[in-house]
Amino acid sequence: MQKHVGVNTMMRSKIVLFGDSITEQSIRENGWGVPLANAYSRRADILVRGYGGYNTKWAMFLLDHLFPLDSTKPPIATTIFFGANDAALLGRTSERQHVPIEEFKENLRKFVRHLKECSPTMVIVLITPPPLSEEGRLAYARSVNGENATKIPERTNEVTGQYANACVEVAKEMGVWYINLWSKMQETDGWQTKFLRDGLHLTTEGNAVVYEELIKVFDEAGLSAVNMPMDFPHHSKIDSKHPERAFQQHV
């Protein structure tokens, strides 16, 4: 008989998506959080903690609030998806978001240490920023500011790649999972417009890449949805004459 948990499933398992705008937008139409929420339907809640424009320095202020160390039920998994803003260049239009690469790495380490302290069994997944299309950013700037738009991109793919590598280094160093989105997306020809809608944020296809890579990691980490118990019996298991039997708890 199918096992299920019946006690206070308002407290069902949580998977937290922590990051910047690419995470904040994950629960929009075609976002990568939507198929994830569907895949874990009746098994885990997907909680979006995405903060548009935030870098790791600013996100540090949220850490204790989002992941209190005294939580009785910490997330079973958390994605940490920053770097796109940290990699903004000094002396360009988004320089206020810039975080030096060594500080970025140290911030990621602090995130990971904090989450491990929250729960030593939590599946932690570092996701690198996606690649950056400078042409896409300039086209976007023109679409917003017309002829007055900057002619010099505020981010470059090369520097974003350095932040992506830094992210992978931290993941390996600390023994947590990672997705090198920067590399992965560039394996596909035309990634600049296929996966990015404004040179930085994701298209439907770009969101699909994040979802597919993440599901692979969760499967490998033993978090496959099909192996997790459903919260309550499937309706076909309910005997309409004796429905109470299906709801007797199996511990």
Add this chain to the structure above:
Amino acid sequence: MQKHVGVNTMMRSKIVLFGDSITEQSIRENGWGVPLANAYSRRADILVRGYGGYNTKWAMFLLDHLFPLDSTKPPIATTIFFGANDAALLGRTSERQHVPIEEFKENLRKFVRHLKECSPTMVIVLITPPPLSEEGRLAYARSVNGENATKIPERTNEVTGQYANACVEVAKEMGVWYINLWSKMQETDGWQTKFLRDGLHLTTEGNAVVYEELIKVFDEAGLSAVNMPMDFPHHSKIDSKHPERAFQQHV
């Protein structure tokens, strides 16, 4: 300065969607829960508690688990969206799901009483089942079972309408919000295929109707997302030289 709450926002406000398959499927691509989650981004978590195939009788077993009376942070709003299965006809292929209409009403009353006991300020929204296309159901049966498919629909629009009316009566009687989806959808010509994909479950356009009606109710009930504080400051409010200032709490 924008107000925000900074304490343990893992515990941010919750909006719970309680219902059958039409609720379970709300967080899929094009589902009505997706734009809702996006609208309440950084303000409230949308928690889906949808159980495919369930009627109100079976859902009754979940009530204490999903909505514990001793919760320190009950949902700020809950949608109760049942009836499509309760209205399955006796003597037809889905008769095991049938719940007599008086029992259906009494079950809805128990749901509402329980939620009010959970929290007297909770915004409770009863949603009636959508209209039912008998032709759509038969076509669906044929697509699954071919020539052996039943020629007699297991639900009718007339009976579903009686359950919808019963739902509205309970809502009025108990002073809670409601959406008469059964009536609303039938105001549009071609609702049978425009809003329903198999005579019962919702198309993209059908999902949009639920979302639009629900947002109207939430706005009227004072739960408009734009009037709710964001959990943390917008990135544009952060002084990059003194980021800590933006995170000082304003109570």
